[in-house]
Amino acid sequence: METTGKTAITVESTVNAPVEKVWEIWGEPEHIKKWNSASDDWHTPHAENDLRTGGKFLSTMAAKDGSFSFDFSGVYDEVVEHKSIAYSMADGRKVSVTFTPEGDGTKVTEIFDAETQHSVEMQKAGWQSILDNFKRYTEAQA
Numbered sequence: 433m434e435t436t437g438k439t440a441i442t443v444e445s446t447v448n449a450p451v452e453k454v455w456e457i458w459g460e461p462e463h464i465k466k467w468n469s470a471s472d473d474w475h476t477p478h479a480e481n482d483l484r485t486g487g488k489f490l491s492t493m494a495a496k497d498g499s500f501s502f503d504f505s506g507v508y509d510e511v512v513e514h515k516s517i518a519y520s521m522a523d524g525r526k527v528s529v530t531f532t533p534e535g536d537g538t539k540v541t542e543i544f545d546a547e548t549q550h551s552v553e554m555q556k557a558g559w560q561s562i563l564d565n566f567k568r569y570t571e572a573q574a
Contacts, residue, residue, distance in 0.1 A: 438525065438545040438546055439545070439546040439552055440543050440544070440545060440546070441543070441544055441545075441546050441552060441555055441556045441559065442541065442542070442543045443541075443542050443556060443559045443560040443563050444539060444540060444541040444542070444563070445539075445540055445560075445563045445564060445566070445567045446534060446537050446538070446539045446540075446567075447537055447538050447539075447540060447566070447567045447570050447571060448536065448537045448571050448574065449537065449538060449570050449571060449573075449574035450533070450536070450537075450538065450574075451514045451531050451533050451538045452514060453570065453573070453574050454531055454538040454540065454570055455513065455514050455531060457566070457569065457570045457573060458517075458529075458531075458540075458566070459481055459483040460481070461479040461480055461481050462479075463569070463573075464476060464479040464481060464491060465477065465478070465479045466569055467562075467565045467566045467568075467569035467570070468491055468493065468562060468565070468566075469493065469562065469565060470558045470559075470561040470562050470565075471561065473495060473496050473497070474493060474494065474495055474496065475493075475494060475496055476491050476492060476493050476494070477492055477494055478490075478491070478492040479491045479492070482508075483508065483511055483517070484508060484511050485508055485509070485510050485511050486507065486508065487507070487508045487511070488505065488506070488507050488508070489505060489506060489507075489508070489519070490503055490504070490505040491503070491504045491505070492504075503522075504521070505521070505522045506519045506520050506521040506522050506527075507519060507520055509526075514531060515530070515531060516528065516529065516530045516531065517529040523547070525544065525545035525546075525547065526544070526545050527542060527543070527544040527545070528542070528543045528544075529541070529542045529543075540563065540566070540567075542559060542563065544559065
């Protein structure tokens with residue numbers, strides 16, 4: 433991953449599903465809306481995703497009680513089907529995601545630039561929680 437001089441945080445999980453299924457669920461907006469939350473009191477009511485190099489994505493993440501929402505968006509810098517995704521978030525931070533087949537499963541590794549408002553530990557916990565939701569949702573679909 434190209435460095436921006438920011439602290440890089442890594443989260444990962446092995447999903448018990450083939451890489452083709454993992455890729456499909458990672459990229460389809462209807463699936464994204466079902467797994468993209470860090471806790472049960474949040475959800476993603478809207479998602480758009482053009483998963484190709486130069487494509488854009490947008491997910492509206494919101495508290496279920498309506499108290500707060502924000503858009504998570506950016507542009508894909510490089511997409512290699514079933515292998516890797518690199519993107520730039522709207523604030524310029526970089527993210528890389530790799531999909532590595534491991535037996536009957538797929539190891540998903542995300543490396544992202546930390547932001548400065550929240551602790552590294554809090555950011556890592558939030559992103560890991562979303563990835564854990566992705567794992568649970570994907571395995572239920574497989």
